[in-house]
Amino acid sequence: MTAISSLTKLLSCMQGLDYVLLVITLSTLSWYTWLYIKSKRQSHPLPPGPCGLPVVGNLPFLKPELHTYFHGLAKEHGPIFKLWLGAKLVIVVNSSELAREILKTNDVIFANHDVSAVGVVNMYGGIDIALLPYGPKWRMLRKICVNRLLSNSRMDASASLRRVETRRTVRYLADQARVGSPVNLGEIFSRMISNVMTQMLWGGTVEEEEREIIGAEFSELVTEITDLLLKPNVSDFFPVLSRFDLQGLAKRMQGPTERMDRLFDRVINKHLGMDRESEGKGNDFLEVLLKIKNENDENAILDMNDVKAMLMEMVLAGTDSSLHVIQFAMAELIKNQDIMKIAQQEIDDVVGKHKVVEESHIPKLPYILAIMKETLRLHTVSPLLLPHRPSQTTVVGGFTIPKDSNVFINAWAIHRNPDVWENPQEFNPDRFLHKSYDFKGNDFTYLPFGSGRRICAGTAMSERAVLYNIATLLHSFDWELPNGERVDIEEKFGIALKMKNPLVATPVLRLSDPNLYL
Numbered sequence: 304m305t306a307i308s309s310l311t312k313l314l315s316c317m318q319g320l321d322y323v324l325l326v327i328t329l330s331t332l333s334w335y336t337w338l339y340i341k342s343k344r345q346s347h348p349l350p351p352g353p354c355g356l357p358v359v360g361n362l363p364f365l366k367p368e369l370h371t372y373f374h375g376l377a378k379e380h381g382p383i384f385k386l387w388l389g390a391k392l393v394i395v396v397n398s399s400e401l402a403r404e405i406l407k408t409n410d411v412i413f414a415n416h417d418v419s420a421v422g423v424v425n426m427y428g429g430i431d432i433a434l435l436p437y438g439p440k441w442r443m444l445r446k447i448c449v450n451r452l453l454s455n456s457r458m459d460a461s462a463s464l465r466r467v468e469t470r471r472t473v474r475y476l477a478d479q480a481r482v483g484s485p486v487n488l489g490e491i492f493s494r495m496i497s498n499v500m501t502q503m504l505w506g507g508t509v510e511e512e513e514r515e516i517i518g519a520e521f522s523e524l525v526t527e528i529t530d531l532l533l534k535p536n537v538s539d540f541f542p543v544l545s546r547f548d549l550q551g552l553a554k555r556m557q558g559p560t561e562r563m564d565r566l567f568d569r570v571i572n573k574h575l576g577m578d579r580e581s582e583g584k585g586n587d588f589l590e591v592l593l594k595i596k597n598e599n600d601e602n603a604i605l606d607m608n609d610v611k612a613m614l615m616e617m618v619l620a621g622t623d624s625s626l627h628v629i630q631f632a633m634a635e636l637i638k639n640q641d642i643m644k645i646a647q648q649e650i651d652d653v654v655g656k657h658k659v660v661e662e663s664h665i666p667k668l669p670y671i672l673a674i675m676k677e678t679l680r681l682h683t684v685s686p687l688l689l690p691h692r693p694s695q696t697t698v699v700g701g702f703t704i705p706k707d708s709n710v711f712i713n714a715w716a717i718h719r720n721p722d723v724w725e726n727p728q729e730f731n732p733d734r735f736l737h738k739s740y741d742f743k744g745n746d747f748t749y750l751p752f753g754s755g756r757r758i759c760a761g762t763a764m765s766e767r768a769v770l771y772n773i774a775t776l777l778h779s780f781d782w783e784l785p786n787g788e789r790v791d792i793e794e795k796f797g798i799a800l801k802m803k804n805p806l807v808a809t810p811v812l813r814l815s816d817p818n819l820y821l
């Protein structure tokens with residue numbers, strides 16, 4: 304259902320809310336008029352864009368697959384265009400040159416993300432890294448996240464926590480392989496990555512049996528929260544009305560948020576009750592964050608809500624994105640068996656067939672890295688990055704971008720530009736083998752993790768999780784399609800881009816030593 308049909312339905316079933324419509328109409332019209340007069344006075348106009356309707360603007364015409372819809376609009380209106388979503392002005396940028404102007408030339412001006420009305424509720428008032436405005440608190444939290452939680456040395460120290468879950472998945476897949484049973488890879492990867500994430504959060508604190516119980520409750524809450532975050536919200540299109548919470552979404556978010564808060568309390572109390580001997584051995588995020596909280600370092604001041612918001616953020620930012628990259632990569636490899644064979648040969652050469660893959664092998668597997676890069680190019684899981692919000696009115700590409708508008712960078716479209724990428728629709732990891740593309744966002748034709756100050760804080764962790772798991776799945780198994788099936792790699796837009804249809808394949812054991820499947 305489009306945002307506007309849900310909006311219309313909602314408003315029509317609310318008796319006595321005529322005044323609400325009146326407020327929407329008047330405030331939106333005055334807002335449009337003000338911006339129109341202002342842009343007329345400026346020498347640089349607003350970007351072009353499709354015509355919309357009064358009050359609701361372009362909302363009724365939005366298509367669910369926003370990345371391809373925006374790509375289509377760029378062909379009509381040029382590399383930068385505007386849309387009105389209710390009272391919100393959205394600017395979409397579809398070229399690497401303009402992305403550079405925003406994320407490099409004007410990096411500081413565009414260094415805020417847009418904050419959704421519901422996001423604030425589930426993030427303790429918006430105190431997490433992605434939602435905080437650019438400033439001292441954001442800088443402090445980001446430093447803690449990158450240098451203390453997700454640094455290479457911390458990742459090395461916590462490798463055993465991630466290994467447990469990958470080996471558990473291999474055991475399960477081996478059982479299925481022995482009976483020739485096809486598996487739904489999306490479901491398996493989802494369980495695996497979500498368990499890897501809970502291991503990283505508090506794997507050193509909570510014992511295995513209890514961890515499974517807490518993990519199940521946790522996954523349920525994450526799904527509830529993600530579903531609510533995805534719902535189109537009148538409060539976001541008409542911020543002046545957000546205090547009325549017309550759809551009740553902010554109120555509904557309070558339930559799962561409070562339950563999640565209690566779950567965090569349970570685990571934190573458990574950690575606080577641990578004896579000194581067990582402490583310090585965990586290497587999980589919770590332990591690191593509580594240590595920082597108790598250090599009283601004036602450069603890293605955390606209260607308990609900061610700790611909880613950080614835990615929540617790691618899950619929401621890190622789980623789905625990594626899971627979908629692994630799934631898209633495996634789908635492409637199952638479809639392109641010749642590429643899969645090259646990858647398996649590389650792993651065999653480095654690891655051999657008498658050992659299992661370890662994270663320490665990753666730097667020696669350039670072809671697997673090229674597979675990850677190509678997957679993120681073709682199936683950019685964060686296709687529009689996060690919406691950026693300029694802190695002052697700025698000119699980009701000769702057009703005015705007003706303060707507080709929402710700016711989307713269509714990285715998905717940039718990654719498929721035929722002027723830059725030869726045969727852009729083709730899955731071809733070779734294109735990354737001899738080029739210097741990395742995940743740091745220095746080249747604006749390749750931006751899977753964004754660029755500039757707000758570039759993804761979790762690249763180091765996602766590289767490890769994605770590469771280690773893909774290498775393990777390819778080393779341990781061949782992958783076949785059930786009879787008559789074919790791989791369908793259609794994409795579905797969401798908080799993270801995912802596969803529209805399930806990926807079902809049959810694992811076939813490739814290593815002769817049964818101990819390598821334990």
Ligand code: HEM
Pocket residue numbers: 416432433434445616617618620621622624625628684685688689690751752753754756757758759760761762764765
């Ligand atoms: C393959 C997996 C991932 C992809 C493709 C990805 C992509 C992105 C993108 C595109 C952004 C927004 C950049 C911008 O606004 O320009 C972002 C932000 C962020 N990501 Fe990731 N991400 C991934 C995994 C992770 C993981 C595993 C974590 C942490 C555990 C993480 C934590 C964050 C955080 C905290 C931000 C907000 C940064 C800020 O506002 O300063 N991400 N990510």
